Amino acid sequence: MSNTSYSFKENSHMKVIQGGEKKVMKKILSVALSTAMAFSMFASVAFGADAKLSPEQQFNVLKDAGIVTGYPDQTAGLDKSITRAELAKVIVKSINLEPVTGVATYKDKNYTASHWAAPFIEAATQAGILEGKNLEKKLFDPTGNVTVQELAKVLVAALKLEVPAETNNTATEWAKGYVEAAVKAGYLEAGINYQANATRAQAVVAAYAIYEANQVPTVASYEVSEAGKVVEFTLSNKEVVKVTLEKALEANKETEVKFTQNGHDYTHKVIWKVDTAQKVDSVSASNLKEIVVVFDGTVDKKSAGNKNNYEVKDQTVDSVSLSSDNKTATVLLEETSTLTNQKETEVKVKNVQNFDKSKTIEQTVKFTPVDVKIPEIKEIVGLGTSAFKVVFSEPVLKSDVYASSNYKVDGVTVGGFVEYSYPNVAIINVTLPKGDHKLTVSNVRDYSGLKIAPVEQSFTIAEDTSAPEVVSIKSNDLRELEIEFNETIKSVEKVYHNVSGNSGKITKRDNKLVVTFTQPLNLSENTVYIEGVTDYSGNKANREAKVNPTLDIERPTVTKVSADQADTTGYHELTVEYSKKVTTDSAEKKANYTIKDKNGKVVSANGLDKDGHPFLTPKYDTDKNKVTVYLGSKLDAGDYTLEVAGVVDTAYVANTMLPYKATFTAKQTVGDAIARAWSKKDGNETVVYVQFKTAVKTSGDGAANIGEKYQINGKSLKDFDIDFVAGDTIRLKSTKNSLNLDAGNNPITATLIQDIDGNYLKSSSGSYTLTKDISSYNFIKIESVKATTREEVKIKLEGKLSSAVLSDFYVKAQGLNDSERNYYPSSAELSADQTTVTLKFEDSNKLPAHLIGAKFFVVANPSSRDAQGTPIQTYLDTAGNVVGTPLKDEIKPDLNERFTVSAGVAKTDTATSATYYEYTVTLNGNDNIVVANANVAESIVKVKIDGDAKTTTSVTSNGGSVLTVVFRSEAQITNSQAVRVALNGASNQELKAIIDNTADKNAYADYDQGGIYQNLR
Incomplete structure (x- = not known):
């Protein structure tokens, strides 16, 4: 309960009655807080500041509420003073206290239970709001007045204002601090008579504020922030309530928001008004070639106009045009692609940014094309006296457009030839006199088969004696220009920039040219020359225009990653989609893709090298900006991480993507399901x-x-x-x-x-x-056990386990130069699909690379079981004793860091008689070494002296764990020179030239070490 105080005159100073000193009714528990809020609302009115309602207007409100009454002459008497009895009545009624009847605890003359103010005085007293003027004599003084400085003390106590130590006012000494605090807070006017009696006007204003505070505040306004996630409501009592939503509001849609404040439940309708788009609002198609995508706000022109950001199911997109208000994209399909009328399909919108680029829209929307409207003539344009252009209301069939017999001018079938400009333009080459003409078109169909109605339409032919003029020219990066003319272009001979050798490939559509150059534009101003641009009246001219190219500085990004299994192999493949065109070299570079498990460790699997890069080269689809990454293995079901880096776009000044990381889920829908x-x-x-x-x-x-x-x-x-x-x-x-x-x-x-x-x-x-x-044995069969690295063993199961208990498993193995011993795992992890157990071996228990003869054991009565209590398989001999099963060795062996180099032996080249020096490098492996293909081995093992590559002449093994590499140098190696030896692990994995002696032919991994020659002798 608030410690707010209410004060009244006693012996020429204020006696403070603490609100918590008396037991009060439940409803009065909020009185102090309400009064504090009330004073903050009414104080400026009470002491002369601006207000929405005048004291008289507030009096009328209170009068209608039954809180106050006027004098018999119907006046409010606002200029009169306020007595203690009157104040008791006003306060009790303002906070809706229940009057206390039949009681008179004070001994004032003429004060009895039947006194008009007694129910209010007693109620205020019981509530701890008012107290008698003389406690010893139990006198209340109902007719005593209250001064302004006494009200100031009440105000300071109610609002818990800080009372300053230094004062400068004319209040009585005991009241100076309270008055100073009220003045500094702006609630009290400076320089007035603080000893004067408070007026009924001031009491009315106070009562009105208390009354308002005790009503349920309403929502005065609201503000939406944090992308529709937060709504801040301002209530009529100036309280601000911040509501954080579980689900963000939909932009520009009225939504009910519920919240609770001070025990009151609120439901208020709000609209998050957003000009920039947050989503696709609708998709429709009134013909079978154009899909209209409407956004709920404005979108970025560049990304929304990029055809690669729209995928229509089973169709190919030709182009995208954006409306002038940047809210509607019309997606035109290629000439060979057509929707099916009244059959549901879908469009996928991806990587479209809204206008302020605060949100990227990724959305798939189903729609049903409905083409029930016949094509019409939208426009007829005279192109001089030798041709005219017909623009149809929608895409129409090329075969129908070409037929000149489908056109009648002034009732006569056209004898000229017709050109078609996809999707809806026909240019009829026919000589017509100047003046007005009438055209009728028949037998032209749209792509749903609806035929145009042969309606006669008027058009005008005027003589054209001017060659086409350039209206606008703009660049798309440094290799592409878009040039717009003031009329339809018939032909153009050549377009080049700056010098005639910098010519480009021209694509013409109506009055626009798109020119693609091999040689890029300059970064500064360029002069573009258009030679032989001709209109349909035969007007021909050379034109030139100036253009300052706009560089493409937008980095490519990954918009989607998905994982699927190939039907034939069951191997997982990743599809990586990019936001824009990227170079094939960077998109297909294996080292740009890294696969890690959910713990951030490189995945060890067939088809991936030791760094998590794919062995097989990814494939880039330039039309769809998609890369397929072939993993070359079936991943265990679960979550993985793909890291992508180093991919660059096709801009002239290439933009490199920022490192990207995404989680993908590998499912097993192909294989032993x-x-x-x-x-x-x-x-x-x-x-x-x-x-x-x-x-x-x-x-x-x-x-x-x-x-x-x-x-x-x-x-x-x-x-x-x-x-x-x-x-x-x-x-x-x-x-x-x-x-x-x-x-x-x-x-x-x-x-x-x-x-x-x-x-x-x-x-x-x-x-x-x-x-x-169907098995009849009562255990979960182990299908295979293999060591994939020295730190990891994978157990493939026929069924699913509920848990994998670490103490159930161990490996018995003998290293290359060590005696046989047991290796115990440090952890056991169950895969997401519960069919694979991964054992981790660390530190001193790390497995040897040489695993010939190694065996895997499951203890008797294992705790690793399925949901029905069926245990994992334990290997037993015929006598029922626990035995091991051979552990398959897939560990990629390594060469030791240290190597040695022999002294050089001078030799003579028989072909040139030149002297050279032969050196021998000796390396040791952590497993047996077999050189399976000497010629390939010589190509993948390289030796460099001070960075210069030398010729490898032989790579051999001694039948054990020693690898010998012989190379030649034209000059003797000095003691201070650096020697570096490298083995290309990726090539070795693919070609298996240097391997261990297991049946699986594990290839030796990457090796790259160096040192100073004198230290390697």
């Missing part, structure tokens, strides 16, 4: 369970609980109950007969099953029929 199938006894019946590697659909066409989709041993399952026991597991149980499973293999097949995202699960061959043998 059934993780496990097994049978169990349920009473006298045999029940079959099928567990998929991913959660599957429970309803619809792709649902997994439809009996007709399953067969066992080639027989359909009739009269079977199928239900889900988990999101990825179904149970098959016969309602009539128990399943009779043959001894031996019992394959179950499932057809046309979808995952929860609607993707059909496919077999390794790409078939929609999935097959799995």
Whole structure:
């Protein structure tokens, strides 16, 4: 409760009654706070400042509310003083206190329970608002007046104003600090008579403010910020309420916002008014060639006009035009692409920035093209006396436009030839006299087959004696110009800039030329020469124009990353989409793409080098600005990180993208989509369970609980109950007969099953029929165990585990020069699809690179189990003892950092008789070394002396772990020269020239080391 004080005159000074000293009714608990707010609202009025309502107007409001009454003569008496009894009544009624009747606690003469003010005085007293004037004698003094300085003290106490130590006013000594505080705060006028009695006007203003404060404040205004996420409401009592929304408001759409303040619930309609676009508002197509994309605000002209930022399903975009208000983009399809009338399709808008570039719009919108309107003639333009142009209201068929018999001028069929300018322009080459003419067009159809109505229209032919003039010229970077003329162009001979040798390729459409140059424009002003520009009246001229090119300084960005599996191999492929055209070299550079796991570590997988770069060269689609990154392996299901860097655009002054990082999810929808199938006894019946590697659909066409989709041993399952026991597991149980499973293999097949995202699960061959043998053994079978690095072992499972317990696993191995010992993992991590366990080996338990004879062990009675309590497989011999299984070695061996170089041996070149020096480099590996292809080995192992490459003449192995490289140098190496040896790991991985002696032929990894010759001897 507030410690606000209410004060009244006693013995020529104010006695302060603390509001918390008496027990008050629940409703009065907010009185102090309300009064504080009230004074902040009314004080300026009470002491002479500007206000919305005059004291008389406020009096009328209070009168209507039954709080005050006027004098018998109907006057308010605002200039009169206010008594303590009158003030008690006004305050009690203003805060809606319940009057206390039948009580008279004060001993004033003529003061009884029947006194007119007693109910109000007693209520105010019980509430702790007022107190008697003389407590010992229990006198209230109902007729006593209140002074201005007494009101000042109440004001300071209510607002908790700081009372200054130094004062300069004429108030009584006890009141100086209160008056000074009120004056400095602007609530009290300086220089007035503070000892004077407060007037009824001042009391009315105070009562009105208290009354207003005790009403439920209304929303006076609001402001939306932080991209529609925050709304700040200003209430009528000047309180500001900040509301943070869970979901941002939709721009320019009325929305109800609810909030609670001071125990009151509010619902207010707000509109986030935004001029710049936040989303696509609508998509429509009234013909089969143009899609109209309407944004809910203005968009950036460059990105919204970029055709690469629009994808229409199964169609190719020709161009995009933006409306003058920058809110509507019309997407024109290529001449060979056509929508299907009244069939739903979709357009994907990507990388379109709004006008202030505060938001990038990424949105896919479904729409249904509806072409029910016949084409019309939009415009007829005379092109001199030798031709005229017809512009149709929508794209029309070229074959119909070409037929000159479809045009009649003044009732006579045209005999000239017709040119077609896609999508809707016909130029009829025919000689006509000057003056007015009438044209009728028939048999011209739009792309839905609707035929134009043969309506006669008037047009005018005038003589044209002027050659085309340049209206505008602008550059798109340094190699492309767009030139607009004041009339339709028939032909142009040549366009070049600055010198005649800098000519360009010309594309003409109506009155515009797009010119692409091999030689770039200058960064400063350029003169562009247009030779032989001719109109349809035969007017011909050479024109020139000045242009200052605009450089493209926008960096390319990655707009989307997605991961899918190839149907034939099941390997994962990444699709990386760019915001603009990039160079093929940079887009297809393998080192620009790095794959990491969710923990930020480089992924170790076939098809990726030790740095997480793909071995196979990515493929760039220049039309769609998409790169396919071939990973060369099937990733475990789960989240991964793609890092992209070093990609540059095709601008003349190339812009390099900033390093990019994105998370993508690898799913397994192609391959062995059934993780496990097994049978169990349920009473006298045999029940079959099928567990998929991913959660599957429970309803619809792709649902997994439809009996007709399953067969066992080639027989359909009739009269079977199928239900889900988990999101990825179904149970098959016969309602009539128990399943009779043959001894031996019992394959179950499932057809046309979808995952929860609607993707059909496919077999390794790409078939929609999935097959799995039903197992009768009571363990989760281990399909394979392989060491991918010295720090990692991957266990592939037939089924899914609920948990992988670290103490269940270890490896027994012998290093190249070490005795056999046990290696214990430091962690065990279960993959997202629960079918792979990754064991990590660190520090002293790091596996040796040489793993021949190594075995993997699972302890007896392992704790790693599935949801039904089935344990992971333990390898046992015929006597039931735990044994190991061979550990597949996929560790890429390394060469040791240290190498040696022999002394040079002088030799003579037999061909030239020149003397050269032969040196031998000796390197040691951490595994056995086999030189599988000597010629290739010589090309991928390089030796440099002080940065100069030398010729490698042989690369051999001693049959153990030593690699010998022989090279020649034209001069002897001095002691201070630097020697560097490098092995290209990426090439070696692909060609496998230098490998270990395992069956998998693991290629030696990248090597690049150097030193001073005298230290390497």
